[in-house]
Amino acid sequence: MTSPADTTDTATFTAVPVPHTDEELAGITYNADGLVGAIIQDATDGTVLMFAWMNAESLARTLETGRTWFWSRSRQEYWCKGETSGDRQYVRGVRYDCDGDALLITVDQEGAGACHTGNRSCFYRAFGDGAVDDGPPAGP
Amino acid sequence: MTSPADTTDTATFTAVPVPHTDEELAGITYNADGLVGAIIQDATDGTVLMFAWMNAESLARTLETGRTWFWSRSRQEYWCKGETSGDRQYVRGVRYDCDGDALLITVDQEGAGACHTGNRSCFYRAFGDGAVDDGPPAGP
Numbered sequence: 138m139t140s141p142a143d144t145t146d147t148a149t150f151t152a153v154p155v156p157h158t159d160e161e162l163a164g165i166t167y168n169a170d171g172l173v174g175a176i177i178q179d180a181t182d183g184t185v186l187m188f189a190w191m192n193a194e195s196l197a198r199t200l201e202t203g204r205t206w207f208w209s210r211s212r213q214e215y216w217c218k219g220e221t222s223g224d225r226q227y228v229r230g231v232r233y234d235c236d237g238d239a240l241l242i243t244v245d246q247e248g249a250g251a252c253h254t255g256n257r258s259c260f261y262r263a264f265g266d267g268a269v270d271d272g273p274p275a276g277p
Numbered sequence: 278m279t280s281p282a283d284t285t286d287t288a289t290f291t292a293v294p295v296p297h298t299d300e301e302l303a304g305i306t307y308n309a310d311g312l313v314g315a316i317i318q319d320a321t322d323g324t325v326l327m328f329a330w331m332n333a334e335s336l337a338r339t340l341e342t343g344r345t346w347f348w349s350r351s352r353q354e355y356w357c358k359g360e361t362s363g364d365r366q367y368v369r370g371v372r373y374d375c376d377g378d379a380l381l382i383t384v385d386q387e388g389a390g391a392c393h394t395g396n397r398s399c400f401y402r403a404f405g406d407g408a409v410d411d412g413p414p415a416g417p
Contacts, residue, residue: 156405164402176316176325183323185316188379200404234399235392239328241400252375259374260381262304264340265296 150227150245152203157231166238167193172208173240177251180229180243186251187259191240196231203228205242224248290367290385292343297371306378307333312348313380317391320369320383326391327399331380336371343368345382364388 167173172190179186189207191199195215198206205218205226219225226244233240250257307313312330319326329347331339335355338346345358345366359365366384373380390397 158404161402161404174314174328176328178325185318185325185381188314188316188374231404232400233402233404234328235394235396235401236399239399241325254375256375259376259379260372261375262301262373264298264301264371264373 149247150225152227153229154203155200155228155231157200161233162193162197164237165193165196165233165240166236168238170210172210173238175205175207175240175242177205177226178241178243179246181245184258185260186226186244186246186257196240199228199242200231205244218251219247222248222253224250226251289387290365292367293369294343295340295368295371297340301373302333302337304377305333305336305373305380306376308378310350312350313378315345315347315380315382317345317366318381318383319386321385324398325400326366326384326386326397336380339368339382340371345384358391359387362388362393364390366391 165173171192173192173196174188175191176188177186178184190210191206192208195206195208198215198217205228207216207218208214209216225247227247228242228244230243231240232242246257249255252259252261254261305313311332313332313336314328315331316328317326318324330350331346332348335346335348338355338357345368347356347358348354349356365387367387368382368384370383371380372382386397389395392399392401394401
């Protein structure tokens, strides 16, 4: 059910499907569990927000919907980032590395951030600081 | 053996060990193969350069030497990035995520870049572009 509040919540960014070819999809290599790691990076300031896993179906959903879809290894189910928390990710680009076994997805991050702890980035801790700090570096 | 040329090659950046505690090390979770994924990001402009795997020993070497050490799954051996190519990585920070099962390492990248193809970043291809482009976005 859509309420006026829901409309306001989703008005910040627009989901845009990512063009892709079968040849590009065939270039992705999945591990023995059928998964590929996905690095999620803020499209605006370069902050690395999180790391999660995709299978072929969740990658296809991500490209087709313009929202990030992952595969939860613990729950054995698909999840669309932010559907529960409201902190949705709107995809701006999907890259893959030289081996085709890692993805780099740039997003507009809605809401408070990507981490379930309330931090903007899941990488809010560093060796040597012994405590929560200001998060990973963004661009200059 | 150290020659004057070697000295010049290594003069761009300085390797600095990363302070760390046993408690921080204990916070890292390794997968069934004893590995944790490491995202390598340029410390200056935020470009994501590569993704590779570390085990406990290569993470320890990375923290202690201030250079990136990985575990090659195909070769079953440790490798210190850039020892062959000259494109060394000097560690500026080592972060870990909320689950402790991914690392984010910021580096000063020496030489041409991180990728064996000659590209600065391993993520030089994107869905929808169908060709090599200018590489992933850095900060603004």
